Amino acid sequence: MPTKQLHTKEQIWDFLREVTDPEIPVLNIVEMGIARKVEIDNLGNILVKITPTYSGCPAMNAIEKLVVEKLEEREVENFKVKLDFAETWTTDWMTEEAKSKLKDYGIAPPEKTEEENDFLKNLSKTKVIPCPFCDSFETKLVSQFGSTACKSQYYCNNCEQPFEHFKCI
Template identity: 40%
Template sequence: MSAREIAERVADPELPMLTLADLGVLRDVAEAADGSVTVALTPTYSGCPAMAEMRADVVRSLHAAGYADVRVTTVLSPPWTSDWITGEGRRKLAEYGVAPPGEAPRGPVPLTLGGVRRAVPCPRCGSRDTEETSRFSSTACKALWRCRACSEPFEQVKEI
């Protein structure tokens, strides 16, 4: 199995139903002629606490597959956007009961005080009759929502 195939299978530590490839944070995997491997990751946001665990998991997986010389670099430009989550990743999030993000805003984002946000469909029953209960969840990149139709709480990955 190639180094890329191995790295693509590493699970995200905060959203374990997704791989780093599904999440779109796996930017590149390069195998050199001398057998060394360099993996490039982009954090979902500046200061993402999961980066250290992502790096360690990638190194551990590649070492276990026989790659002795592994380096993981952090790539900050261009910055990660939730648009990089693959279609498969979005499907897995919804299947797991986490609402996938909508399309990230383009260009200037208007500042509103208590403005209207888009309806987030419930990943369990599909209803759009939902309400945000907390702007932050178990991680800064997720929010807590509740479905008024089926009364189920759920998380939503924010658009970034």
């Protein structure tokens, strides 16, 4: 009788690093801070917790499916993937490497979140976002929403490139 292959937490984390965000394929779900926890109980049952970037994020169903597919591909057994809403995802959970990859991909990365979390008050503030292509601060907000709700649309007056900014959440 074949023995069940047991996987370590480190292996599961490595597998999760192979799952990319369907909306931003240069980032994986670990460096984005979406994959939050891997738990293995004394029977070898695995629980993977993922936190949505926001409660209505349309990519979360796809991400959950991609996690399941990756773990099955890696022959992981007895696992469950759980959407975890216990904590509110923040762009502060993104690694510096993820922010650098965003910039290289042409999306202005988020800054650190502000102490002031009043959404309406912050909406009235116009942030100066540097262009990811030429690093110019001569940019202007075109729309609060870009191709997805988590990004806004900007235009660089220096290099004349439109670009998106991953909003601080």
